[in-house]
Amino acid sequence: MAIPGDAACREVAPCRGGAWGEAPAEESTEFVDGDYGGGGSDGTATKPWTNIQSGVDAAAPGAVVAIAAGSYLEDVDVSDKPVRLWGRCPGDTEIVGSGSAIGSVTIGGNASGTQIRDLAIRGAADGIALSGVQDVIVDRVWIHGTDGRGIDAEDDLGATSLTVARSLIDGATDLGAFVEGSRAVFEASVIRGTRPRADGTSGRGLSIQANGASDRRGEATLSECVIEDNTEIGIHVSGSTLELSASVVRRTSPSKDDVGGRGINAQPDSSARLRATITIDTSCIEENHDAGVFVTGSDATISNTVIRDTQPRPADRSSGRGVTVRSTSDTGAPASASIVASALIGNHEAGLLVQGSDATVDALLVRDTRSRPLDGEFGRGVIVQDDPRTLRRATFAARASRVEASREGGLTAIASDITLDGVHVVDTHPRDADQTFGTAVELLDGSTAGSRGLGTIVACILERGHGIGLLIAGSDATVTSTIVRDIEPWMADGSYGRAMSIQDGVPSGERANVTMLGVSVERVHDIGVSVYQSDAELASVAIRGVRARADGAFGDGVAVYRDAAAASVRLLDSHVEASARAGVSNFSALVALGNTVLACNVIDLNGESIAGTFGFDDLGGNRCGCNGASVTCVAQSSSLAPPAAAGSVGANLP
Numbered sequence: 147m148a149i150p151g152d153a154a155c156r157e158v159a160p161c162r163g164g165a166w167g168e169a170p171a172e173e174s175t176e177f178v179d180g181d182y183g184g185g186g187s188d189g190t191a192t193k194p195w196t197n198i199q200s201g202v203d204a205a206a207p208g209a210v211v212a213i214a215a216g217s218y219l220e221d222v223d224v225s226d227k228p229v230r231l232w233g234r235c236p237g238d239t240e241i242v243g244s245g246s247a248i249g250s251v252t253i254g255g256n257a258s259g260t261q262i263r264d265l266a267i268r269g270a271a272d273g274i275a276l277s278g279v280q281d282v283i284v285d286r287v288w289i290h291g292t293d294g295r296g297i298d299a300e301d302d303l304g305a306t307s308l309t310v311a312r313s314l315i316d317g318a319t320d321l322g323a324f325v326e327g328s329r330a331v332f333e334a335s336v337i338r339g340t341r342p343r344a345d346g347t348s349g350r351g352l353s354i355q356a357n358g359a360s361d362r363r364g365e366a367t368l369s370e371c372v373i374e375d376n377t378e379i380g381i382h383v384s385g386s387t388l389e390l391s392a393s394v395v396r397r398t399s400p401s402k403d404d405v406g407g408r409g410i411n412a413q414p415d416s417s418a419r420l421r422a423t424i425t426i427d428t429s430c431i432e433e434n435h436d437a438g439v440f441v442t443g444s445d446a447t448i449s450n451t452v453i454r455d456t457q458p459r460p461a462d463r464s465s466g467r468g469v470t471v472r473s474t475s476d477t478g479a480p481a482s483a484s485i486v487a488s489a490l491i492g493n494h495e496a497g498l499l500v501q502g503s504d505a506t507v508d509a510l511l512v513r514d515t516r517s518r519p520l521d522g523e524f525g526r527g528v529i530v531q532d533d534p535r536t537l538r539r540a541t542f543a544a545r546a547s548r549v550e551a552s553r554e555g556g557l558t559a560i561a562s563d564i565t566l567d568g569v570h571v572v573d574t575h576p577r578d579a580d581q582t583f584g585t586a587v588e589l590l591d592g593s594t595a596g597s598r599g600l601g602t603i604v605a606c607i608l609e610r611g612h613g614i615g616l617l618i619a620g621s622d623a624t625v626t627s628t629i630v631r632d633i634e635p636w637m638a639d640g641s642y643g644r645a646m647s648i649q650d651g652v653p654s655g656e657r658a659n660v661t662m663l664g665v666s667v668e669r670v671h672d673i674g675v676s677v678y679q680s681d682a683e684l685a686s687v688a689i690r691g692v693r694a695r696a697d698g699a700f701g702d703g704v705a706v707y708r709d710a711a712a713a714s715v716r717l718l719d720s721h722v723e724a725s726a727r728a729g730v731s732n733f734s735a736l737v738a739l740g741n742t743v744l745a746c747n748v749i750d751l752n753g754e755s756i757a758g759t760f761g762f763d764d765l766g767g768n769r770c771g772c773n774g775a776s777v778t779c780v781a782q783s784s785s786l787a788p789p790a791a792a793g794s795v796g797a798n799l800p
Contacts, residue, residue: 219244299328449487478535494517502539511547566606
């Protein structure tokens with residue numbers, strides 16, 4: 147086995163010492179040696195018992211049962227008192243259960259405080275089964291190749307607790323370890339290679355669940371552990387509590403139907419009506435399938451953790467998300483998550499999905515989210531959306547975080563409330579399917595009337611995206627102290643490349659309403675700020691060097707367009723410079739300007755009556771001109787073509 151910090155695999159426990167290894171030779175010790183043939187066994191070192199059960203039956207409460215090397219074909223029952231089963235080492239001392247008992251070793255009754263050390267356990271049933279006993283210790287034990295669960299801890303017979311330390315559970319069947327209504331601590335241990343049942347289901351590494359009959363939560367604490375190469379789910383938490391630290395959960399395989407394969411799955415327990423609670427710290431969740439961490443109707447705290455390289459489901463080649471935080475499919479109960487100082491890297495479809503739930507992130511890195519193989523779409527860094535069944539809004543707050551090298555979209559929010567403070571969205575690529583999109587941040591309306599998005603964007607940098615830097619459709623937003631720059635056109639056809647697009651919603655027809663203060667736009671194409679059938683107030687905004695597209699069209703600093711519905715912009719205390727076409731272009735809309743400089747644009751002010759009369763409202767203090775010359779700002783009509791509304795990709799996922 148190997149745990150975090152080990153440079154190579156090693157034995158679970160070394161074989162050293164005499165016939166009974168490091169087992170304490172106390173006055174009350176009962177000795178066992180299956181090779182002894184002298185007769186007259188009395189449990190002494192000179193006349194040891196030849197089977198383990200005889201040693202257990204003869205032992206005083208708390209006594210050591212020292213077991214010499216050998217393969218002991220028996221089912222060991224510890225029920226009327228605690229004992230300390232102590233083998234020579236797992237490499238040459240094993241208990242092999244017959245399958246006629248619940249476990250190769252069964253602990254119950256009055257056996258609280260029982261210990262199992264330096265042994266191997268296998269057999270035709272569970273490895274270790276316990277119920278109604280507490281403070282059981284399993285230390286340096288190798289449980290492997292069992293036809294049942296590796297460890298089964300249930301509270302049906304009363305409160306149950308155990309500690310598993312420095313142990314390996316390898317190749318169990320159904321579940322590596324099962325903790326129901328009980329308390330378990332795993333330290334410096336490995337659970338790996340759990341095999342599915344005969345029907346091809348399960349094969350989970352660790353399952354922690356509540357007991358509906360007793361209303362007890364399962365509780366498990368893992369530190370310095372490795373959960374790897376299991377099937378369906380690495381760690382499953384149902385209505386229970388998980389604390390995971392300094393551990394690795396990796397390479398969970400899908401079930402026989404090619405579904406599942408999640409690293410960690412947290413969900414409510416329907417019978418006990420309890421939410422799951424998981425805490426993950428300083429850990430690595432990698433190379434799982436479907437989702438690295440999946441939280442539904444439950445609560446998660448993730449810190450100092452890397453979740454990476456989650457693979458799509460083989461069945462439909464979709465999903466593969468880093469973290470999913472979503473409401474339940476039956477009751478719509480929301481989930482919640484806090485993610486701090488962590489990284490989501492190289493996942494598929496979405497680095498982080500928040501659906502109908504609440505999430506906060508601080509110092510989060512989301513990098514290199516890839517499109518799903520199903521259709522070459524998605525690959526978005528963060529998706530925040532309402533629950534499409536209950537329409538419950540999601541909330542998302544991000545601080546001091548970075549979304550890098552996403553596909554299709556950096557951060558998309560639909561009919562939800564978002565706050566971005568000090569977020570850097572960079573290098574958003576077009577999607578693989580058709581080389582379109584690549585929007586840094588989207589705030590979109592939902593599919594029903596009134597389902598507006600609500601956003602606050604403060605001190606952010608959106609750069610090196612494609613198509614659109616910031617798209618706000620059918621939503622309300624405040625954008626302050628933010629930079630949008632170096633937005634390239636779509637790679638598919640050379641269109642767009644604009645910094646911001648403010649427009650009515652495609653599904654609902656809701657108007658957008660946006661306030662900007664202290665925003666800088668640099669080195670973009672097509673349009674700096676586009677307002678289509680919506681309303682915006684721009685104050686202390688600087689827009690510089692808007693270029694034409696590859697086809698030579700557009701190149702406007704601000705473009706305002708009325709089509710079937712009105713559009714309006716107030717441009718105050720701002721600066722629009724060096725636009726390739728017009729500083730401000732007005733297509734049948736209303737534009738008010740005050741204390742604004744329009745400098746070195748090919749046309750400073752352009753007005754076109756496309757769907758009605760355009761209007762400019764001079765609030766005073768405006769200046770036009772170039773190279774130090776100041777002239778009166780005069781609107782011109784030059785038969786310029788109006789811009790199109792920006793397209794968006796709906797992000798409703800299953």
